[in-house]
Amino acid sequence: MKDTKNLDDHIKYVKELENIMEELSKVDYHDYVKLKEITLQIRKIIRKKFGDRDSYLEDLWDISHKLKPSGVIEKIGYREEQLATIDEISFIIGEMIKDLKNLSKRKNKEIEEISKSAKKLEEYEYDIAITFAGEDREIAKNLAETLRANDVKVFYDEFYKSDLWGKKLTKYFQDVYGPKTKFVVLLISKDYPVKDWTDFEFSIIRTEAKQRKTEFILPIKLDDTKMLGVHEDTGYLDYRKEEIKGIVNAILDKLSKYKRIERNFFREFFINSETGEPNFAVVVGNKSDEYIQYVRTFVELVCFKYVGYEEVTTSHYRTEIFGEHFRVNTSRHDVEIDPYSLIIKEDEITNNIKIAFNLLLVGFIEDNKLIKSLIDQGLSKIDWKIFLGGFELIPDAFTKGKDVIICSGKNTQAVLEGLKKLANKL
Numbered sequence: 566m567k568d569t570k571n572l573d574d575h576i577k578y579v580k581e582l583e584n585i586m587e588e589l590s591k592v593d594y595h596d597y598v599k600l601k602e603i604t605l606q607i608r609k610i611i612r613k614k615f616g617d618r619d620s621y622l623e624d625l626w627d628i629s630h631k632l633k634p635s636g637v638i639e640k641i642g643y644r645e646e647q648l649a650t651i652d653e654i655s656f657i658i659g660e661m662i663k664d665l666k667n668l669s670k671r672k673n674k675e676i677e678e679i680s681k682s683a684k685k686l687e688e689y690e691y692d693i694a695i696t697f698a699g700e701d702r703e704i705a706k707n708l709a710e711t712l713r714a715n716d717v718k719v720f721y722d723e724f725y726k727s728d729l730w731g732k733k734l735t736k737y738f739q740d741v742y743g744p745k746t747k748f749v750v751l752l753i754s755k756d757y758p759v760k761d762w763t764d765f766e767f768s769i770i771r772t773e774a775k776q777r778k779t780e781f782i783l784p785i786k787l788d789d790t791k792m793l794g795v796h797e798d799t800g801y802l803d804y805r806k807e808e809i810k811g812i813v814n815a816i817l818d819k820l821s822k823y824k825r826i827e828r829n830f831f832r833e834f835f836i837n838s839e840t841g842e843p844n845f846a847v848v849v850g851n852k853s854d855e856y857i858q859y860v861r862t863f864v865e866l867v868c869f870k871y872v873g874y875e876e877v878t879t880s881h882y883r884t885e886i887f888g889e890h891f892r893v894n895t896s897r898h899d900v901e902i903d904p905y906s907l908i909i910k911e912d913e914i915t916n917n918i919k920i921a922f923n924l925l926l927v928g929f930i931e932d933n934k935l936i937k938s939l940i941d942q943g944l945s946k947i948d949w950k951i952f953l954g955g956f957e958l959i960p961d962a963f964t965k966g967k968d969v970i971i972c973s974g975k976n977t978q979a980v981l982e983g984l985k986k987l988a989n990k991l
Contacts, residue, residue, distance in 0.1 A: 578610055579665045586658045594647045597634040600654075604632075607658060621661060628653045690745040692820050693783075694720035696766045698756035701787060704804065705752060711813045717820065720746065735765070742766055743773040748780070748819065751795070752804075754787040767794060783819070785812060831990055834923045834968060836871040843868070846918055847908045848935055850928030855977045857908075860927055863984045864904045870991050911935060920964040925987075927972045927980060936971055949973040954982025 585606055592599050604625060611621045631650040693712060697705040709721030720741050722729065729737065742749055749770050757763050771794050774781040784792065784801040795801075802812055837844040845867075849860055909918065911933050918924075930937050930949055939945040944959050954974035962969035972983040 579662055581610060582607075582658050582662050582665070586655060586662070589651065589655055589658070592651075594644065594651060597632060600632050600651070604628075604654065607654070607661075611661070621657060625654070625657055628657070689747045690718070691720045691741065692718045692747050693750055693816060694741050694746040694748075695750045695752065696742065696763065696770065697752040698754055698760050698763055700756040701752050701754050704787065704809075707809050708750070708812060711809055712816060715813065715817060717816065738766060739769050742769045748783050748816075749773075750816070751782055751784045751792070752787055753784055753790055753792045753795070753801075755790045758790065758792060783816070832871060834970070835867050843871075843907055845907065845923040845925060847925045847927060848911055848914055848933065849908060850911050850932030850936075852932040853910070853928060856927065856980045859981050859984050860908060861905060863988060864907055866988055866991060868904045868907075920967060923967050924963070924969045925972060926969060927984070929973060929980070933973075935969075936973055939969065939971065945971055947971075947973075949975070951975050952979060954979035954986070956983050956987045 585603060589600075589603055592603070594600075607625060611625065628650060631653075632647065695705050695709055705721060706723065709719050709724065712719045713721075713724070751757075751767075751770070757767075770782060782795065782799070784795050784799060785807075786801055786803045787805075791797075802815060804812065807815070832838065833844070835843065835845050847860055847864060849857065853860070911928070914935065924935070926933055926936050926939075928936065930940065936945070936949065939959060939962060940949070944962060945957060947955070947957055949971070952974050956970050956972045959969045959971065961967065970987065972980065972987055974980050974983055
């Protein structure tokens with residue numbers, strides 16, 4: 566059966582089929598013209614939603630040829646056969662309704678999964694959580710302290726004694742070694758697999774790893790122990806070779822792409838720190854009339870916060886579009902800039918602009934070809950056609966040293982939601 570990406574269409578056609586089912590139940594079996602009209606309606610839905618070669622179309626074609634005009638029914642006594650044919654048509658409609666409802670459930674699940682798996686867009690409480698056996702505490706402590714000294718948000722139990730005190734630890738660790746952490750560093754030694762508590766932690770970690778679409782467990786070997794539950798082809802570091810310094814450097818490299826999604830990154834994305842001039846351009850699609858007012862307001866916010874756009878005089882900038890207050894600490898660079906000059910239509914973009922500026926791509930896949938090109942190259946990982954709104958950072962998208970942020974979604978409201986999320990990072 567041909568799948569569809571439009572959840573609203575699924576619901577729409579289910580309702581249409583339910584109406585046809587009700588109409589069919591009221592048609593007199595003599596009314597050949599009406600029955601043929603109904604089969605034609607169903608065939609149109611099949612072609613739109615299931616494809617021309619779908620088995621439903623073949624079945625309906627065979628069954629519709631069994632329908633007889635009223636005159637034939639009366640002459641040869643075809644009443645029972647005609648009623649049976651109508652029942653067959655009704656059965657096909659029922660099966661189509663079931664399939665469309667199942668598609669709707671699957672699509673809803675996809676949307677939920679995408680929302681959960683867009684980890685680059687979320688704020689984690691911890692960059693790293695360390696799991697280890699008690700016998701290896703000294704190594705874990707040295708690693709944790711060195712990471713913390715490098716501004717890594719690390720969960721190491723001794724750092725959180727007051728938080729852990731009195732709490733139900735089974736629930737607490739389900740969060741720490743699950744959705745609250747970007748990566749878990751696993752210190753593998755002969756003692757780790759044989760301890761009850763580490764076994765409990767690792768069961769949480771494995772469950773979370775199955776839900777992640779990117780790597781989550783970062784194994785470090787302290788000896789030659791093989792760890793059940795960690796695939797043999799999983800990349801690991803050897804503490805005996807790397808020592809603390811090598812491991813910390815590797816973790817910092819791993820975190821670097823996530824660290825870009827932090828407040829300090831946005832200043833560099835939007836403004837040249839040396840000149841105070843804008844370092845970005847906003848590229849909108851060719852159907853931008855639907856969302857251009859949101860884009861303009863967002864650019865004003867950026868210019869006010871990072872450039873000191875003089876037309877905005879209050880230190881608490883409120884807009885009806887974004888509906889929130891933004892507390893602004895601006896360096897007030899002496900730069901004259903027209904915010905709207907930073908907004909460019911997709912068909913006006915040049916290679917020079919691509920290599921000179923960071924780009925904020927706003928719009929839908931259908932109207933912004935740059936977004937589509939990044940999807941086609943496999944650089945954008947989100948299915949924007951069904952996404953409910955957000956943004957995605959793609960480092961070095963078109964040229965080294967210049968980044969792209971995509972702000973998109975399934976409709977205009979989703980684009981607005983994406984701009985809101987991005988505005989909250991300013």
